C-alpha cells in the first residue's frame with residue numbers, strides 16, 4: 599500500500615513537470631503551420647529563446663510577437679545574418695536555409 603502511494607506521488611510530480619513544460623511550449627507550438635516552421639521553432643528554442651523569451655515577448659532582446667508587421671522577410675534575413683547592437687550575427691552560425699526558415703516564420707508573426 600505504501601509503495602502504491604509512493605508511485606502515485608511520483609506520477610503526480612512527473613505529470614506536473616510535463617505540464618509546466620507544455621505551457622511554456624504552447625505559444626511556440628501553436629505557431630507551427632508548416633514543416634519549415636517546425637525547423638524555425640526548434641532553432642528558435644536553441645538560439646533565440648534566451649534573449650527573446652518562450653512567448654516572443656522579449657527579455658534582453660525586444661518583443662517579436664508582431665515583428666512581421668514592421669519588418670519584411672528580407673529585412674529579417676539581413677538582421678539575422680548581420681546582427682545589430684546586442685543581437686548576435688548568425689551568418690556564420692546557421693545555414694542560409696535555417697536563417698530563411700526563421701525569417702519566414704517570424705514574418706508571419708503579425
Ligand code: HEC
Nearest residue numbers: 645646649658659660665674677682683684685686688700
Ligand atoms: C544575446 C541575446 C540575443 C540573442 C541570442 C538573439 N537576439 Fe535578437 N535581438 C537582441 C537584441 C538586444 C536586439 C535589439 C538590437 C537593436 O536594438 O538593434 C535584437 C533584435 C532582434 C530582431 C529585430 C527586432 C526589431 O524590432 O527590430 C529580430 C528580428 C531578432 N532579434 C531575432 C532573433 C532571432 C530569430 C534570434 C535567434 C536566431 C535572436 N534574435 C537571437 C538580442 C538577442
